[in-house]
Amino acid sequence: MSRSILGAAVVSCVACAGPLRTEAPPSVLPPSAAHGFPAQKLDGLVFASARFDEHYDEAFGLDLARAADVLPIAVTVALRGPGQDEARAWLNPERFAPELVLADGTTLAALPPRVVAKRVAERYGERVESKGLATGLLSPRGTSGWLYFDLGSHTDLELDGATIEHSAGGRTRALAIDESLVTFAITLDDREQDFCVGVGR
């Protein structure tokens, strides 16, 4: 028996008299084992799907997270089912207000494409704006485009591949983007309807 082992035991006993815990929490908790939410949904007449593509930079020619502090998510909204051709649906720009809800309940607002376009070099601006999800009346074929969720308004969030690291209370939690929800409001036959759908990959 070495003195050092005995010493360690005594130190351990002294330490336990204080408020410190014997094991520090891991600095980054792993993503949850849950499977997120369905990445497409039909709710009444409204169909929507959402997808995060880790290689989104190929679509824009630049890394929007770096250049504009936004997280781009590809979204499709359409009407499906009996009555789809008669229904009047639109994404009212004043009520649409999409947001991304991360798995821990943190919410990110979407920025209008024209605002994101101003954050990038001029030669990319037009592409960013034209690829943004168009608001207005929904045609029978629906609409597809990108929503740009604002990472810049959260100093405690950092994008790392397909996860967002959220630092709070001295810990950093890794949140898988495909465990998030995209929510928005759609106006259908003059009635506003909240909609949410999971984010696929």
Place this chain on the structure above:
Amino acid sequence: MNGAKWMLLCAGLAGGCSAPRDHEEWRVDLEHATTLIARQELESASKLLEGSLEEPRDDAARLQRFHTAVLLVRTHVAAAFGAPFLPSARPPTGAEWALDAQPLAPARSTVAHCAAALHWVGRARAWYVEVDGFDAARGKELLPPALDGVAPRDALAYVQLAALACYGRLRFGDRVEAIFAGMEPLADFERCETLLAAVRVEEALQPWIYAGGFEHWVANDEPRAFKFAVRALEASTRTRTFGAREHARLAEWITHGSEFVFRCPSCDTLADPVLFSCSVCRRPTLEFEPEPRTLAK
């Protein structure tokens, strides 16, 4: 004393000294959190519980970690269906998109709480496998009085029901159906009621859970679906946490949509979706009996 004995003694000193302290500290956190939840101080409860989570080093700590996740589910569910505290990024007027509109204070997001509750549901499910079969007698030292009689499998049942309500609120019907189909006691209306009471499911969740039962049965067993529909509507009048669309669907189904009409067996009065007992004889609507609509007068 030989070396091996010394090592055992040292290990015993270290373990005996630190382990109870750790467990007691976590137990106190859990007790404080249950008090905060009861007082509806949900944001404080959430912070306390998340702060108390750590990598467990033994089975006792695994049990405490599991119950921490269950309490986080309770916290976010109470917020989602009652007093939300997480902010929504959506300006009430959509002002981010209408750049000229006046910015308003952000609203609170019930959807965010549903997402957070389901996040902790995932953790609780994953951690359950480590605590299933834990010696219940040891729970007294590790858990506050409010939790020490709660078997992990009962806590898991609560978690599943909370998930069912959250998925219902978010209108992920397939997920609701998957949970309903996977929990055998939910199939029977009376057993479902017993289970909800046994695992202390908050009243605010109950309309969504019974509505899940309605959707589960409506295609194949309308008389059974009727009981779930009545109970969902009845619970919704007390809690005001049910969706307007879901309420309208159930009420319309009772009035027009079902292949049956439901009558009071005592006085033949038809079921009314806004009354939960017979308007003539006060017999509970749950006891009304089906009659094929085609034969109804």
